[in-house]
Amino acid sequence: MDSPFPKSSSADGEGRIVIRLLPEGISGVEAFTYQYPLKLITPMRAPETKSALVFLLSYGGGLVGGDQVKLSIDVKAGAKLSLATQGHTKIFKSPSPDIVTRQAMHVSIAPGAAVCLLPDPVQPFEASVYEQIQTFRLAQNSSLCLLDWVTQGRTARGENWSFVKWVGRNEVWTVGDDEVAARGRLLVRDSVILDSNRAHAQLPTLRESMHGLGVSGTLILRGPLVKALGDFFLAEFAALPRLGARDWRSDDAKKQSEVLLSPREKWRVQRLQMEKESRLLWSAANVRGCVVVKFGAPAVEAGRLWIGSMLSQEGSISQHFGDQALLCPLMETSDNTATSSPAPTSTARRSGRVTKAPTKFTPHAPATKRKRNADHDDEDAENESPDEMGDINDANDDDADDTATEEPRRAPKKKKPSSSQAAKSRKPAAKKPKINGDAPPREPVHAASLPSRPKKAVRIAVAQREAHGLYADVFASGDSSDKVATEWYHKYQADDTAAVTDLVNCILLSAGCDQQVTQDDIRDPENCSNRLADLQNVYAEEGITDYPLISRAKSTKSFRDLLVGFFRSLVTVLHETDVLYKDSALMENIARWVASMSSSTLRPFRHTATTVALAMEAALVEVAKKLDDRITKMTQQVDAEKSRKGKNKERLAVIQKNLEEAERNRQICQEQITDFFETVFVHRYRDIDAKIRTECVEALGTWIWLLPTFFMEPEYLRYLGWMLSDPTPQTRQEVLKQLARILKRDAEKLGHFIDRFRPRLVEMATKDADVSVRVVAISVIQILKDTGMLEPDEIDSIGRLVFDSELRVRRAVIDFFAGCVNDSIETKIEDMGGVDAVDELFGDDEEDDYFSPRRDWISIKCLAELLAAYDAQLEEENHTQPVRYLDIAVEMVQAVAPETRISLASQVLYEKIDQVKNWELLSGYLLYDHTTSTKSRSSSKRTSNEATLKNALAPEGKEESVLLEVLASAVKLSLASASDADRSKRKQRPDAGDSAEDSAVHLAGIIPRLLNKYGAEASTAVMVLRLEHSLPLDVFQQLRQDSTTYNRLLDEICTQFDRHVDRGVLAEATAALLHARKYDELEEITYTKIAELWETVINALRHFDKSHELSDRGNMETPAITQLGSILLKVSKLASIADCVEVFEAEGQSEDSSNPVIELITRTVHRGKLDQVDEALDDLEDEAVSYAIQASNFYFMWKVRALLTVVQSSTAIPAQPVQRLSSLRKTYANNLIWTLSSRGTNDDLRLFATGALCDLHVLFASLREAVKQSPSQPQIYAHLEPLFEPIQPGLTNELIEIYNAAERAYARVTKRALKEPSRDDQLEQQDAALPAADEEDLEAEEDDDEDEEEAAADAALSPTERKGKELKLERALCELAGKLVLAILAKMADHVGPQAGKLRRRMVRNQGKLGPNHRETVLYLDEGKVRERLQQASAVAGGGEGGGRKKKVAGGAAGGAKAKGKGKAAGGGGGGGGGATAAGKKAPLNEEIVVAEHDESELSEIEEPEPEEGSAEDLRRRELLDDPIEDAEDEEEEEGGDGRGDKMDEDESVIGD
DSSP states (O other): OOOSSOOOSSOTTEEEEEEEEOTTSSEEEEEEEEOTTEEEEOOOOOTTOSSEEEEEEEGGGEEOTTOEEEEEEEEOTTOEEEEEOSSOEEEOOOSSTTOOEEEEEEEEEOTTOEEEEOOOOEEEOTTOEEEEEEEEEEOTTOEEEEEEEEEOOOGGGTOSSOSSEEEEEEEEEEOOSSHHHHTOEEEEEEEEEEESSOSSTTSOOHHHHTTTOSEEEEEEEESGGGHHHHHHHHHHHHTSOOTTOOOOOOHHHHHHHHHTOOHHHHHHHHHHHHHHHHTOEEEEEEETTEEEEEEEESSHHHHHHHHHHHHHHHOHHHHHHOGGGGHHHHSOOSOOOSOOOOOOSOOBOTTSOBOOOOOOOOTTOOOOOOOOOOOOOGGGGGGOOOSOGGGGGSTTTTHHHHSSSOOOOOSOOSOOOOHHHHTGGGOOOOOOOOOOSSSOOOOOOOOOOOOOOOSSSOEEOOOOTTOOHHHHHHHTSOOOHHHHHHHHHHHHHHOHHHHHHHHHHHHHHHTTOOOOOOHHHHHOGGGHHHHHHHHHHHHHHTTEEEOGGGOOSTTHHHHHHHHHHHHHHHHHHHHHTTHHHHOHHHHHHHHHHHHHHHTOSSHHHHHHHHHHHHHHHHHHHHHHHHHHHHHHHHHHHHHHHHHSTTOOHHHHHHHHHHHHHHHHHHHHHHHHHHHHIIIIIHHHTTOSSHHHHHHHHHHHHHHHHHOHHHHSSHHHHHHHHHGGGOSSHHHHHHHHHHHHHHHHHHGGGOHHHHHHHHHHHHHHHHHOSOHHHHHHHHHHHHHHHHTTOOOHHHHHHHHGGGGOSOHHHHHHHHHHHHHHHHHHHHHHHHHTTOHHHHHHHHOSOOTTOOSSOOTHHHHHHHHHHHHHHHHHHHHHHTOOOOOOSOOTTOOSSOOSOOOOHHHHHHHHHHHHOHHHHOHHHHHHHHHSOOOOOGGGOOSOHHHHHHHHHHHHHOOOTTHHHHHHHHHHHHHHHHHHHHHHHHHHHHHHOTTOOHHHHHHHHHHHHHHHHHHHHHTTSHHHHHHHHHGGGGOOTHHHHHOGGGHHHHHHHHHHHHHHHHHOOOHHHHHHHHHHHHHHTTSHHHHHHHHHHHHHHHHHHHHHHHHHHHHSOTTSTTOSOHHHHHHHHHHHHHHHHHHHHSOOHHHHHSOOOSSSOOSOHHHHHHHHHGGGOOSSOOTTTHHHHHHHHHHHHHHHHHHHHHHHHHHHHHHHTTOOOOHHHHHHHHHHHHHHHHHHHHHHHTOSSOOHHHHHHHHHHHHHHHHHHHHHHHHHTOSSOGGGGGGGGGGGOOOOGGGHHHHHHHHHHHHHHHHHHHTOOOOOOOHHHHHHHHTSSSOHHHHHHHHHHHHHHHHHHHHHHHHTOOHHHHHHHHHHHHHHHHHHHHHHHHHHHTTSSSSSSTTTTHHHHHHHTTTTTSOHHHHHHHGGGOHHHHHHHHHHHHHHHHTTOSOOOEEOOBTTHHHHHHHHSOOOSSSSSSSTTHHHHHHTSSOOSSBOOOOOSSOSSSSOOEEOOOHHHHSHHHHHHHTSTTSOOOOHHHHHHHHHTTSOTTTTTTTSOOOOO
């Protein structure tokens, strides 16, 4: 379903540029449009510009797989256009070779016009697929200079022509005015195809065919403006030495001849030498009036230097297009595997002094610097991104490289720094991988680490209360910061050196350093870095691990506040006393020491100095704001004074003088602000310490907020954008908080910034790994929506978060979603004719009339449209295969319905939207007849209004289904809240509570009406039946007169059960009937309805028995076997509701069949025997058998429950029923064995039958234990012995084979390594009938074939589908293991015979290799560990006291398995006591499997504490069962593997029910 919001008018990736000649004779941009991922930038045009300049960019620095870019360029007569880029055009990898990234450019050049396209090369990444087509249509006298080149990839990552395919095609056409010439004539078609797929195995690979070249390019020249350039290339190519030619002259002769060479000839000699050394190859030729130059070089830099040298030497490009056209060919290069961000254009202060970063004082700082790109565009500075955010991982951040050799600032100098020096101080950090939920983390960057500190003398540096001097005045005197700052100022007036010394020592003490500087150190500023290096070494030797700013002492917060407050007050005092402006040496000296400390390798120095610098910067910003206000006021006074007729010249002169002084002070203040920003912030905002980065971000946000006239510029805003990708959630969250504050006030002024970083904001809101970050990001997006700065697809992306699994995210986005609903409501009202027309349609709403049209129905309609649209979008994006009905994990009784997207959204919609909270309103809208009939098409006004209303508000598509699900959630929440409210009222007023009763009665009356309307469709019937779960049935116990209402409700539920064959409907109907059985007074009515259902279903089954042999597989056609499966499904559902023994054992009275139902069902189980594969019917046959197994299991559970009651009452049991039960049990077990043994692979039915076989024997083992513990003589129950027969010993190998296959399947998909069989296992195999070698060979061949098939199938799966497969296989393995564990512990398997214990040993082999769920399940086979855990649990829960009562602990091995998760590994999901529990009649039949020292059976009673203290739930809550079990043997096994055995144990999610 399409989004309800309007789409953008332009397609993705489309762009258009129109260049024309302006009246003043220069070229300008007439039209300029682009759409993501394409981005176009044109800088401010200078008057002397010779051509219009446009930069071709892309969001994110490159093109991702599948991006499509189409750019159309029209250069009109006489105009000139220069096209350039700001870095390599990166082509990111494609998910598959079929997904091609394309870029097309169509350029029309009018008569006399010219285009110069000199971009950076294209850089295709590994596994990328790219296609580029560039078409140029040249009119008469037009000119073209085209450069197209491609690199080998990212050499720093080892890429060497590693992409899948690269296709480049350039076409040059000439066109004329007449009709024939207008079609054009092709001059040049240059095509290059670089394909990694070889056409023949003997052909060389792409890498081999490139012969060591790292870059290959083409230059095409055409037209009068570049004719001289083309002739130049041809002449230079002709002057190249001939192949094999040698210069036989002597060295002296060569030197003499060089003296006589012209400058161009000397340049040629140097160029030829460069070409030789760099192994550069090139050629040039004239093709139909075009000069085509081909070149290649081993390195990108060599190719760039060559082409740049050729173009600049000839000079035509600079002459006609300006130097700006040569930005890319002449730019300084390195390997260029990462895009550098240009630094600010200059670091010279406005006063003329040079800004230099402080010298890094680390003793062993590297002496080299990274090169930086000096080219910078202030108009689009925020679009640049950091080149390596990995520097955050460096201990010294960027200072190890950036400031190691830079000297501290000296006295002001007139000389300006070079452009390369100017760029160094503002080099931004490189971009780190973005933190989102579904992307896999990259390998960590191995960065430099901090110097290791001595471990012998570790201490903590805290605030020193006994210190003296300024430190004591700030932190111990109790005086205000303003007073302390004023006193320091007076000391400075008396002795400036001593005061500055005291100030620097105060900073050192604040960092926890006891060492101090002297006045001599202050007088020698050039020695600042050396002195700090000495202090650093002493500090490091002391091994301090904590310092005041991060100490956890209670005074830490006040310490930071005092430190920051003092330095802010100090700057304020210096401002008020004019020292800030008149004594520049003071701030120079303070800034020198602070900036140098801020680049220390020691965190205490670095953090403390950064905090001080940020505080001083904040104070300077406040001072600048005061000066701005003063300047504004004085300017107004000057203007007012000048406008007066009799103006006072003396007053005007005074004001003018004060104004000039304020402007000078403002200039000095701004210089100080810039100094601190460039020397501290630009390095510390990407510090390794997240706290420092967070403080920097917080400070920058404050500066922008206080002084927007200065800081609200691209060169400062970009840092906020870059830090959106910080690796630490706290830092990202702080960035978002600052952005939210700024955008609330100035969003309209930040359009460029928002366009650049809005995709990242949307990505953070939708995919960030941290929930808190997502919540704050949503609030920022809300601001953008309120200002109209979101695209429709971005609105959809955020709106869909109402379906998010995180409750905090859903609550955060509900206001955004409600705003979308309101926007849709406004559109809907306009479509209906406006507010007046709506008022006329609805009239006055009656408060209690919910079933007639109301204004609120517009809101409901719009809500349904939006939810349905977003749900459809998610379905399309996350399309999954439908769930098969046959699944080994199917519950025998449907548990609580899983939360769907709509139900998750409804939870927060209920809190925000009134129409959802009022569920009666929803039900009225759903029950209203929205259809229009021909009878209603009359001319009356009322009929016309009704038709208009129905056409506008009628639900469409899935909207009714969506609203039904919303209704179910709203009813549940409403009745729950009403019940809680009534409960609190009844404590005060016993007669209160009518509201809950009225709501329940109203709901009970609505459900049948809803079923009557929506019951025909299974999808909607499920939603309506779910409403019954929320119905408080105790109301009908109290209101006897409403039994008719409840009776009618049960009739509709039973009708749905009888009508449908859908599993979802049957599950909901079954749950509703189970819900009704909870209340004894309503049980009689419920049983009557269930009996009627039994009669219908049993008659249908007997009819099948008459017409078909139920035990023979393949004797039915598709409709018949489908119908049989539906009948058996209903039988199993009814058997789960109430005791079915009487119904199953009763003989038939009709002519169809007289056999008991249980015999028919157990015979049907035999259909599971697979003799011949029939793909068309096998799934249907297996489905019917699975339902028969479920029904049989329920019968045996109810039967054993009845026998347990008899045994516990010591009543005799007749022999004949026991013999009949024994025979039936044996038949059922044999049919299960036929089913599992006839199948060669572990399909769903084989695993299900294996589990059912174990459940059957464990079930009767519980009866055996009851007989042993009976107070009567066990001899009276001796005839029950046949019921206690274990699983046949001959079936052990079959069970091992099934278990092996389940293990291998899970290990293969999770890439885990399994242990090899031990020596004892191999000897045991040699004693078997099949020799070990042959058996292993056969198994190996089968495993290899299966692995190849599965690997091929897994390769086509999406990550979501693969994860789903992993979970399903793990659940299958754990469920099978749990059932086998129960059977072994109950001594019903692997207990007797020559192979006793073999299954146990096999299961324990890989106990530590297959995840925590499997480990916890198999753990119960280790008696010692089970006993140890029970003793620990008893000691913790009961404190060693013996006051606990004896009881049976339910769950069996599942208790252990569920201690780690909620897996059904050993529970009674397929047998045991699951069904009895669901029926609500007794405790589970499976007892806790424990180990007793002196008990023969492992199902004996144990001493347990009270359930509220020692239950499994309590232990899980205390995490006592989650502690890892230390086992030396397991550790040795894991060390012997390949390291992958348990790598996911800590992180993988635990399977739930």
